[in-house]
Amino acid sequence: MPGDMSHAVAARSSREASRQVDRLVALLYAACLIAASVLAAVYIENLYVRRGIQFGFRFLSEPAAIPIDHPPIAYYAYTDGYARALLVGAINTLKVSLSGIVFATLLGAALGLALLARHPLVSLVARIYIEALRNVPILLQLMIWYALLLHLPARDRPQAPESTFVLSNRGLSVPMLGAELSPEFCALILGLSAYFACYIAEIVRSGVLGVPRGQVEAAHALGLRPFHRATRIILPQALRLIIPPLGNQYANLVKTSSMAVAIGYQDIVSIANATMTQTGQALEAILLIMVVYLTINSAIGIVLFLYERSGSNRAR
């Protein structure tokens, strides 16, 4: 049919045109990339070579003049290298991020369910909490938490061994477990989990509401008990809606943990800053910061992706 023929020709020529556009765009990208590389090289030349600094990672093995407060792994300032100091920083970032994620999720889930509660007072309280915390900058909140913790009573003499835990302006200590949490760590965990719980609460709420009403009604009709309705019908379906945006919030939390610098917690940014000050290797230090956050966030993304896939397989 002549009509079909002209269609086919038109389709082929449009494919041809789009292929040409593709080529053009690819060429533009390549040009951009080359220009960027050249300019970056000029920049490095200016910043480094002219000032007598050599680009490279050799400084990593030099002894680091960075004392670290309560390092999570064995670390000796002035003996161990910058690599180890940065590793301690990365572990501190990981520590605070993971604890923050756990507490923010627990608090966020509770708040999200509270928002859905039938009792108006419960949902009102949850709503007020969320609006209050979500609309105040996290930096300010961290500083307030830290100031509050520093104004706790002083711990003048060693605590009695029988006490289960001691909270003072030197932090939280649990003698029975041999655990010592610094006020900086506590302030960071409190701040991050209180803040990100707000966003997680909204995600949980919308996830639960996103489950089609018919599903709940069908569960009713089948005579499932409220507990089984929640765990077997609502939760698996809500999780599929909750996990992707939850992953975003986790990534946000990890990145926001870099605010640690403001209250003197020695995370990767803090250690990298000190490294820059001492060695002048600013670009390398920033690259390392990027690598750490990228690694942590990619790992979280992969875990959530695997969980989501296994979850959706189960639901089917």
Added chain:
Amino acid sequence: MYLDRLRAVTPLLLLVALLAAILGVARTSKHSTDLERIRASGILKCGSHNGIPGFFFFKTNGQPAGLSVDFCRALSIAVFGDVNHVRLVPISMQSRFLALQSGEVDVLLPPTAMSIKRDTSLGLTNVATLVNNGVGFLVSRKLNATSARDLDGRTICVIQGSTMERAIVDYARPFNITIATRPYDNLQLERAAFFSGRCDGIVDDFVALQGDVAAAPDPASYVVLPDNIAKEQDGVMVRSGDASMEKLARWTFYAMVQAEEYGIDQKNVDAIYRSRASPEIRRFLGTEGDFGKALGTARNDWTYQIIRQIGNYGEMFDRSLGKDGLGVDRGKNRLWKDGGMMISEMWQ
């Protein structure tokens, strides 16, 4: 297919290109030396940590003051001929070297301790020691400590990236004691943490500690321990690679020291300038000879202008750190002929 992949990295690519373009172009200046570039910009950017009594702080009327501010103005007279080209840039302890390397500031002023590491590995150059200082501890009287040796097992708040962290470790080792450190990158936060009891003491140079006692909520409950655990030379640093800028900064300092040695101060400089002083003094003040021209200062009588507007070294010290400021003893910062360490190379 692969276009999709390319599309995915578009924002990243564009960002990199933009960033590189801005930085690359910004740094590629047509002026070859630092001094020429500073002159062309019309602004001398002086970097110092602000809020440090004696060095760089704001008076109750909002005016910046301190020894670092005074020296910056003196340098501005050398570079531009007057003090109206100064921009004071507050920088953190952590970012100060980066700020100087990147051109955010042109000179780094005290309190910055000078060391061989900083002179050789940062692309920066130590130019002159403005204040000979020592490092010690400020502690709460509750500790009942009379010496730094009593600090075994105590926690001391420090500024991260400072030379003081090292000083503590080096001090503690021979006595076989452990002094824990709690680092902050922000001076105000560090001080606030100390005064609310987060640590048992702070470590800093004696000049700064003197200022802290004065500013403490309850000065009587704190004491500066007598031990001097390390020397510290607070000085001026510039970017390496421009000898003319280094010379200008160094001789600005010498001019102020030499003026004190000659007995020339803010009060008598006009009279001496007009009088028939000795040829040596006339050459120093720039009414004869060409020291200024040889150095590349904006005007040949730059020393006269500095003394008239800022004063000699002793006046600068007394105003901010000494008897009219923090009340710190002049000590090693007296002139060499008075038993101190302040000395100028010869003006001939």
